[in-house]
Structures are given as structure tokens and as C-alpha cells.
Amino acid sequence: MAQQDGTTGSERIIGLSKPDAVDRVVDADDSRDPDTVRAVLSHVTEDGAVTAEGVDSAVTDTSMILSTAETRVELASIDLDDAREVAGDEAAVGAVRSRLDVFEAKVANASERVESLGEELQGLSDWREDSRSVYDIVLGLREVASESQALTAHADDIQLDIGEFERWLSNHDVRVRGLDGDVAALEQSLDGLEDRVEAVADTEGSEDSADAAGDADDDRATEWCNAALRVRVSALLVDDVRAELADLRELAPESEAETDGLDEAAADLDDLDARVQRLRERLDELARPPWTDEYGARIESFEETLAAFEPPVSWGAVQAELDDARVGDEE
Numbered sequence: 086m087a088q089q090d091g092t093t094g095s096e097r098i099i100g101l102s103k104p105d106a107v108d109r110v111v112d113a114d115d116s117r118d119p120d121t122v123r124a125v126l127s128h129v130t131e132d133g134a135v136t137a138e139g140v141d142s143a144v145t146d147t148s149m150i151l152s153t154a155e156t157r158v159e160l161a162s163i164d165l166d167d168a169r170e171v172a173g174d175e176a177a178v179g180a181v182r183s184r185l186d187v188f189e190a191k192v193a194n195a196s197e198r199v200e201s202l203g204e205e206l207q208g209l210s211d212w213r214e215d216s217r218s219v220y221d222i223v224l225g226l227r228e229v230a231s232e233s234q235a236l237t238a239h240a241d242d243i244q245l246d247i248g249e250f251e252r253w254l255s256n257h258d259v260r261v262r263g264l265d266g267d268v269a270a271l272e273q274s275l276d277g278l279e280d281r282v283e284a285v286a287d288t289e290g291s292e293d294s295a296d297a298a299g300d301a302d303d304d305r306a307t308e309w310c311n312a313a314l315r316v317r318v319s320a321l322l323v324d325d326v327r328a329e330l331a332d333l334r335e336l337a338p339e340s341e342a343e344t345d346g347l348d349e350a351a352a353d354l355d356d357l358d359a360r361v362q363r364l365r366e367r368l369d370e371l372a373r374p375p376w377t378d379e380y381g382a383r384i385e386s387f388e389e390t391l392a393a394f395e396p397p398v399s400w401g402a403v404q405a406e407l408d409d410a411r412v413g414d415e416e
Contacts, residue, residue, distance in 0.1 A: 157240035180332035183397035328396030
């Protein structure tokens, strides 16, 4: 059976000098970039020529890189088991459970990726019996190696995050600082939203805007709609942080003094909730009939979508819904 394993076929390159091998690979497919081909073949070149031993070495090197990824993913899985044990009964608390759920999903995904890469490498390892060209085999090996290295880094990040989770779980002050960070981020987000709302108001009230038509009014309507969507997201975010606060009270030590930071956060959330309500009322005041005619149903539909989310909220999913609902190319 004719094969493209370096001994027969249009891309026979085993034994050729690297420049000749590059020319042959590019001649077989002119969509290939010569510089890329040259870089790929450098991994299987010995003494200036492409060799079978070089391909075998590339298989071995890739196997070692993948093995490192497998080890790191296994360590992340072990750390997750330890974290579950540390959590114990507190895993029933929403703030704890949601974090463990995220880690479980990440570890499961990493394990699936390792298994998939292993299967792919197995096929590439039998390259002498493969119908693919040597170049495609080597390219495949480089892709497996690159993905394995990325997976190793990802698994390391998971381990670090699990370590931070255990520190968060064991230390009330750390939990309070994290909550304070969430409150501060929410306050900053509302500052930006407030600027957007007032920009709509200032534009509408200007002399120029009164004389402008068409595109200018469309821009104001778009800004108003997107602000209305964001204010509803902000309301959900306040509810989510409140739920986190309630969970942290449940996790707090018995001493009443230990909850002082939580009481301050609760007061801040009350203030932020009031700001969200004022912004929503301000947007209602600014609304013009053409805007509500065009975007009212969109906003109502988005509000119904958000109502399906319950704390702890998956903010990636909320962001995806917002991206789908908003108008134009707003960042």
C-alpha cells in the first residue's frame, strides 16, 4: 500500500535536506507558508536532513509534554477532593457549593481534554502506518504539544484557585475582604452606568440634539436601550451580592464582633440598591415613545430572561445574554 510516510508519495521528505523538504511540502500544497513549514520541520531535522529518528524523537518529546499535563490535571483533581473534604457540611452553603461546582466543571473539562489529546497522540505515534504525510504528522505533534502545555498551565491555575478557595473558606476576614471587593466593583460599575444615563439626558437636552434628526436620535435611542439593559443587570448583581452576604453570615464565627464587616457591607448594598432604583427611574423619565416602541419589548424580554437566574449567578451566562440583547457594537 502506498503511503506518505516519507518513503513514497508526493510529500516524500524523509532523507531530504530541510530546504528540499520545505520545497516539496509547499509544492504539494501551495497554501502552506514556507516559513511555517520550515519551523515545523526543524523539530525533525538532524544534521540538516529530515529523518525518521527525528520524527520518533518528536513523538517521544510530545509524549513527555502530555504526561506533564496529565500529572498536573491529576493533581488538580486531588486538590479538589481535598477541598471537598475541607468544606465538609459547609458545602451545602450556596457560596461554597457554587465555587466547588466551578472547580468540578474545570477539572472535568481538563480531564476530558487530556484524554482527547492522548487519543490523538496515539494515532500520531503510529506514523509509519498512517496515510497522512510526514509534515502533517509533525504538525499534529506540535499542536498536541502546544495544547498540552496550555493545559498544564490551566491545571496549575486551577490548583492555585483551589488553594485560594481553601484560604477563603478558613478565614472570615478573607471572605469579608472579598465581599468588600465585590461591593466596590459594583459601585464602580454603577458610576459608569450613571455617566451613560446622564449622557443620554445631556444629549437630549442640548440645542443641537433638538435640531438633529435621523441618526442622532437613533444613537440616543440605542444608548437609552443599552443603559436600560445594564441597569437590570445591576439589579441582579446587587441581589447576587446580597445572597453572598447572607451565605457569609452563615459561615461567620459565633462571635458577634466577627460580623461587623458584614454589617457595613449590608449598609453599602442598601445604598447601591437605592442607586440602581434611581437610575431605573431616571431612564423611565428619559424614555421617548419612539424608543419604547422600538426597544420596549426587547427590554421586557431581557428582564424575563434575567428573572430565571438565581444566586449564585453564573455571570458568564448573564454576560452572554446581555451581549445578545444589547443594540449595536457597544463594548
